Amino acid sequence: MLKPVKIVIIDDNLELLESLELYFNEKGYAVFTAPTGEVGLGLIKTECPDVVIVDLRLPGMGGLELLKVLKTDGIESRTIVITAYQDMETTVQAIKLGAFDYLHKPIDIDLLDAVIDKALGEVPETESIKVVDDEFKENTIVGRSHELKEIFKLIGLLSAVKTTVLVVGESGTGKELVARAIHYHSQYSAAPFIAINCSAIVDNLLESELFGHEKGSFTGAVAAKKGKLELAGNGTLFLDEISEVPIHLQAKFLRFIQEREFERVGGERKIRFNARIIAATNRDLKEMVKKGEFREDLYFRLRVFEIDIPPLRQRKEDLSLLVEYLVKKINRTTGKKIRQIPMAVIERFMAHDWPGNIRELENVLIKAVVLSKDDCLHESGVVDLLQQSSDPHAESLPLLSLREMESRHIKYVLDHCQNNISQAARILGITRPTLRSKIKSFDLTVAKR
Numbered sequence: 001m002l003k004p005v006k007i008v009i010i011d012d013n014l015e016l017l018e019s020l021e022l023y024f025n026e027k028g029y030a031v032f033t034a035p036t037g038e039v040g041l042g043l044i045k046t047e048c049p050d051v052v053i054v055d056l057r058l059p060g061m062g063g064l065e066l067l068k069v070l071k072t073d074g075i076e077s078r079t080i081v082i083t084a085y086q087d088m089e090t091t092v093q094a095i096k097l098g099a100f101d102y103l104h105k106p107i108d109i110d111l112l113d114a115v116i117d118k119a120l121g122e123v124p125e126t127e128s129i130k131v132v133d134d135e136f137k138e139n140t141i142v143g144r145s146h147e148l149k150e151i152f153k154l155i156g157l158l159s160a161v162k163t164t165v166l167v168v169g170e171s172g173t174g175k176e177l178v179a180r181a182i183h184y185h186s187q188y189s190a191a192p193f194i195a196i197n198c199s200a201i202v203d204n205l206l207e208s209e210l211f212g213h214e215k216g217s218f219t220g221a222v223a224a225k226k227g228k229l230e231l232a233g234n235g236t237l238f239l240d241e242i243s244e245v246p247i248h249l250q251a252k253f254l255r256f257i258q259e260r261e262f263e264r265v266g267g268e269r270k271i272r273f274n275a276r277i278i279a280a281t282n283r284d285l286k287e288m289v290k291k292g293e294f295r296e297d298l299y300f301r302l303r304v305f306e307i308d309i310p311p312l313r314q315r316k317e318d319l320s321l322l323v324e325y326l327v328k329k330i331n332r333t334t335g336k337k338i339r340q341i342p343m344a345v346i347e348r349f350m351a352h353d354w355p356g357n358i359r360e361l362e363n364v365l366i367k368a369v370v371l372s373k374d375d376c377l378h379e380s381g382v383v384d385l386l387q388q389s390s391d392p393h394a395e396s397l398p399l400l401s402l403r404e405m406e407s408r409h410i411k412y413v414l415d416h417c418q419n420n421i422s423q424a425a426r427i428l429g430i431t432r433p434t435l436r437s438k439i440k441s442f443d444l445t446v447a448k449r
């Protein structure tokens with residue numbers, strides 16, 4: 001006979017302990033329960049369980065401390081941490097300390113089962129995802145893939161050290177979200193997080209925008225003004241789309257990053273620059289350096305630490321959690337009440353390539369939620385949406401004329417770039433004026449961002 005699965009459950013809520021014990025006993029597991037971390041640790045040492053479930057907050061030794069002890073003592077265990085809070089900080093910490101996974105209370109027994117199956121190396125077969133409108137926290141990074149857990153760890157590490165960080169990833173992968181997470185988990189979280197979109201600033205305004213100006217330094221400078229560098233204070237300056245800084249301005253960036261001081265336009269006083277820099281890009285800066293489009297010295301200054309966020313298609317195991325989280329978010333903003341997402345929908349999503357990553361997923365879900373007539377996201381409702389949003393080159397190619405194909409492809413790229421003409425022109429390998437004339441000739445509508 002196969003050995004039964006051994007499980008140790010540690011929680012000070014005795015009722016919960018008892019019901020979990022009953023439930024897992026019925027599944028044929030060998031269950032050991034403990035009301036405190038100390039007793040639990042003893043059980044882990046004597047029983048060597050396959051899986052440990054531990055509450056985060058316990059009188060005495062809590063879940064995190066238990067993880068610490070297991071780690072320092074070199075005791076291998078698949079530990080699932082249960083928390084009552086959607087709190088990324090403890091999550092980051094728990095994962096850092098080697099937790100296998102974390103779940104939120106109230107416990108969804110199906111989810112717990114699924115996680116345990118995963119811990120035991122089995123792939124579960126579920127029929128639908130239930131959306132429970134429990135506590136919802138914005139700006140949470142959701143995911144369970146190995147890649148994302150590594151990123152959680154990096155966020156944990158980098159939030160503690162005020163170093164420059166370069167976040168790299170395709171469009172819509174969550175670069176800004178990661179930048180914000182680093183900021184809000186740092187000791188400077190109360191200080192400002194100032195974002196600059198480097199592709200959106202006009203050359204001659206850039207300096208004043210960044211460095212500020214003194215009164216009378218140019219026509220229109222009627223009063224002195226602080227720039228973003230000053231406004232960021234001790235916080236974070238987020239340089240989004242850093243690749244788009246024109247080459248002739250890159251020296252100015254290098255200077256304040258390197259020397260940590262600057263002057264306002266028209267001023268002489270040196271002002272210290274204290275903020276942490278987090279830069280983001282969806283382009284290959286190394287390649288740009290090779291082509292002479294990006295300064296090598298600036299590149300090295302920026303990539304002291306690099307966080308590479310993989311595209312969604314490479315971490316599809318994050319999909320079901322993301323869908324659940326995003327539907328919850330969309331329920332809130334739209335007032336809809338979607339409660340069920342059939343597995344068939346998740347399977348459709350799994351088969352999709354997601355060139356626009358999580359942003360594309362969010363857009364598809366928003367449409368699907370808005371169009372649904374009951375509390376379920378039906379498969380029929382997402383099929384067309386996925387087709388519309390899909391890469392025209394990925395699967396069976398419809399028989400189209402070249403002109404029609406070109407028009408659709410341009411539309412597709414524009415959607416992907418949220419109508420950012422420069423970005424779209426770059427992807428398409430044509431100049432902006434050419435793109436504009438094509439948009440006109442194909443009669444495509446491009447709403448301003």
Ligand SMILES: Nc1ncnc2c1ncn2[C@@H]1O[C@H](COP(=O)(O)OP(=O)(O)OP(=O)(O)O)[C@@H](O)[C@H]1O
Nearest residue numbers: 140141142143170171172173174175176177358359
């Ligand atoms: N892991 C995640 N969990 C939850 N939401 C996410 C996750 N990743 C991305 N998102 C959401 O997807 C959207 C896009 O993320 P974000 O703006 O951070 O991407 P980006 O990489 O900066 O994209 P771009 O290059 O297009 O600016 C946001 O609404 C963000 O909240």
Ligand SMILES: [Mg+2]
Nearest residue numbers: 175176240280
């Ligand atoms: Mg962004």
